[in-house]
Amino acid sequence: xxxxxxxxxxxxxxxxxxxxxxxxxxxxxxxxxxxxxxxxxxxxxxxxxxxxxxxxxxxxxxxxxxxxxxxxxxxxxxxxxxxxxxxxxxxxxxxxxxxxxxxxxxxxxxxxxxxxxxxxxxxxxxxxxxxxxxxxxxxxxxxxxxxxxxxxxxxxxxxxxxxxxxxxxxxxxxxxxxxxxxxxxxxxxxxxxxxxxxxxxxxxxxxxxxxxxxxxxxxxxxxxxxxxxxxxxxxxxxxxxxxxxxxxxxxxxxxxxxxxxxxxxxxxxxxxxxxxxxxxx
Numbered sequence: 001x002x003x004x005x006x007x008x009x010x011x012x013x014x015x016x017x018x019x020x021x022x023x024x025x026x027x028x029x030x031x032x033x034x035x036x037x038x039x040x041x042x043x044x045x046x047x048x049x050x051x052x053x054x055x056x057x058x059x060x061x062x063x064x065x066x067x068x069x070x071x072x073x074x075x076x077x078x079x080x081x082x083x084x085x086x087x088x089x090x091x092x093x094x095x096x097x098x099x100x101x102x103x104x105x106x107x108x109x110x111x112x113x114x115x116x117x118x119x120x121x122x123x124x125x126x127x128x129x130x131x132x133x134x135x136x137x138x139x140x141x142x143x144x145x146x147x148x149x150x151x152x153x154x155x156x157x158x159x160x161x162x163x164x165x166x167x168x169x170x171x172x173x174x175x176x177x178x179x180x181x182x183x184x185x186x187x188x189x190x191x192x193x194x195x196x197x198x199x200x201x202x203x204x205x206x207x208x209x210x211x212x213x214x215x216x217x218x219x220x221x222x223x224x225x226x227x228x229x230x231x232x233x234x235x236x237x238x239x240x241x242x243x244x245x246x247x248x249x250x251x252x253x254x255x256x257x258x259x260x261x262x263x264x265x266x267x268x269x270x271x272x273x274x275x276x277x278x279x280x281x
Contacts, residue, residue, distance in 0.1 A: 007032075010099035011039040012107070019103040029067060036073070054106045056080040056098075057120045065122050076109070078102075082118035127251040130223065133215075134242055137208045144201040151194045154187055168195060212242060223250050 007026050010019035020039065024031040040049060051073045055064060057080060068075040083105065108116045123131070148164065155162060159178050162171050172191060175183055216227060216238075223245055230241035247263075254260050261267040 008099050009035055010103045011035075011043070012103045013043050013045075014107055015104070019100050021099055029071075033071065036071070050074060052106060052110055054078050054102055054109075056083070056102075062122050062128065066125070076106075077120040077122055079118040079120055084116070121252055123251045130246055130250065133208065133212060134239075134246055137205065137212070140201050140205050140208065144198060144205065147194050147198045147201065151191055151198070154191050154194070158183060158187065164198070209238075212238065226250070 005026055006023050007028075009022045009024065009032070011022070012019045020042065022035050024035060036051060037047075039045075040047060040051075053068055053073050053075045055075070055077060057077050062077065065075050065077050083101070105116050151164075152161075155175075160175050160183070162168060162175065165171075169192065172183070172188065172195075177183060216224060216231075226245045226249060227241045230236050230244060231238070236244075248260070252263075254263075258267055
């Protein structure tokens with residue numbers, strides 16, 4: 001992944017005004033403040049003029065949004081997949097074109113065209129941190145599944161199938177190829193290495209699940225109370241109850257049932273824009 005070394009800023013006062021584009025070092029907040037002050041002077045605006053901004057949701061997350069809010073700049077974080085694209089120029093994409101496009105759409109958004117894009121709901125720092133546990137747990141489970149599939153693929157290439165168990169390595173040593181020869185040493189080494197990763201990830205998953213159970217047993221707070229209430233429903237387990245509260249009802253504000261269905265992936269295409277907001281987070 002390419003790490004950006006600079007930010008490209010675009011300043012405009014409305015329709016028909018070409019964006020004034022400036023470059024600053026990525027994360028250079030002092031330079032950002034200087035550019036904002038200089039833009040106000042350039043456009044002959046008072047220091048108290050409310051600045052409005054936007055940026056696309058991505059790897060930087062929400063710290064930029066919180067920084068802009070601290071600077072008294074009204075900002076929105078935009079789901080990049082919701083930004084309209086000119087089909088004649090769909091192959092052309094540069095930072096300069098992006099800045100100009102976003103500047104125009106920002107003006108349209110603030111004069112009332114709210115459907116010009118999808119705005120990402122920004123969680124508080126506390127709510128964002130509460131999501132780390134189940135995100136980490138899901139990530140570890142996906143990693144473990146990839147390791148399991150790798151082991152199965154390596155063994156299947158030799159016509160061997162072994163069930164994962166505490167005796168896996170012993171069974172691996174006893175396995176033979178179709179013509180009753182020992183398994184190739186290089187393949188056995190790869191499978192053993194993958195199995196070590198499998199055991200390590202399994203221990204991490206158990207530790208995370210133990211941490212979650214301890215939080216439900218001993219923790220206090222309205223969100224944990226909501227998880228406990230959901231667990232009383234038949235068919236709802238620890239994973240679902242925790243996810244529903246921490247991702248759905250803990251901090252999001254739904255305006256209608258379509259947004260709930262879209263976030264859950266249950267709505268047809270015309271109403272699935274809200275699902276993209278979750279993916280962007």
